[in-house]
Amino acid sequence: MTRRRVVAVVGSGSLPTGDPRETLAMDLGRALVDAGYRVACGGRGGVMAAAARGARSSAAASGSDVIGILPTSDAGSANPHVDIVLPTSMGPLRNGLVAHADAVVGIGGGAGTLSELALAWVLDRPVLAYRTEGWSGTVADTKLDARVRFPDLVDDRVYGVETAAEVIVLLGGLLRPP
Numbered sequence: 001m002t003r004r005r006v007v008a009v010v011g012s013g014s015l016p017t018g019d020p021r022e023t024l025a026m027d028l029g030r031a032l033v034d035a036g037y038r039v040a041c042g043g044r045g046g047v048m049a050a051a052a053r054g055a056r057s058s059a060a061a062s063g064s065d066v067i068g069i070l071p072t073s074d075a076g077s078a079n080p081h082v083d084i085v086l087p088t089s090m091g092p093l094r095n096g097l098v099a100h101a102d103a104v105v106g107i108g109g110g111a112g113t114l115s116e117l118a119l120a121w122v123l124d125r126p127v128l129a130y131r132t133e134g135w136s137g138t139v140a141d142t143k144l145d146a147r148v149r150f151p152d153l154v155d156d157r158v159y160g161v162e163t164a165a166e167v168i169v170l171l172g173g174l175l176r177p178p
Contacts, residue, residue: 005175006067007032008040008101010116011047012108012134021108021132022050024164028105029054031164033065037171040101042094043068043078043085047107052081069097099123103171105161108134117144117158124149126174128159128167 009029015022029051032039039055041048052066068082073089088094092112098104099119103126106117114135120127121144129136140160150156159174161167 004036004038005102005171006038006040007171008098008104008116008120009047009051010041010098010104010106010109010113011051011136012110013042013044013046013048013112015046015050015108021047021130021134024130024132025050025107026054026057028107028164028167029056029066030058031168033058033060035168035171036060038065038067040067040069040098041082042098042112043070043082045079047109049079049081051107052079056081056083069094095119099125101125102175103128105167106130106134106136106139108132108136110135114139121145121149121158122147126159126171128161128170131160131162 025047029039033055055066064083066083068078068085070087071091071094073087075085075087078085095116099116104120106129129140131137131140139158143157159170
């Protein structure tokens with residue numbers, strides 16, 4: 001059996017009512033599970049809850065598709081859409097665990113999201129970012145530094161995206177076989 005890839009969805013921890021980033025995260029979570037991926041997130045609110053809710057709404061959802069890597073020791077603080085709760089007691093240092101996913105996708109976000117995107121970059125993970133308000137929009141379509149992460153990839157960068165369909169296509173080309 002081939003290991004299912006894990007894609008971390010990171011972003012704004014809270015969203016105002018009607019924020020379009022909520023829909024982007026829900027669509028992404030659903031599309032990832034539809035395409036055979038598992039979804040990891042920080043397990044709390046905002047983009048994390050929306051991506052988890054979208055993942056759970058997939059017709060392909062199995063009940064073990066959403067991993068929440070919590071900053072606290074309180075498993076009960078996970079949003080209700082998380083299947084596997086990992087309380088870490090690490091505070092924001094848990095962002096390093098989230099960044100260890102096979103790929104990381106940012107939607108909006110503040111300093112915590114920026115740290116996850118930057119850590120994924122230095123860990124040589126594919127990094128994708130929605131062109132939307134927040135750090136994902138700021139770093140989309142840029143290189144975070146001059147390092148050569150993948151010598152065989154001519155235009156390595158934080159890949160800017162607009163839709164879940166774009167994410168799925170890019171992941172298909174960027175993720176190496178497990």
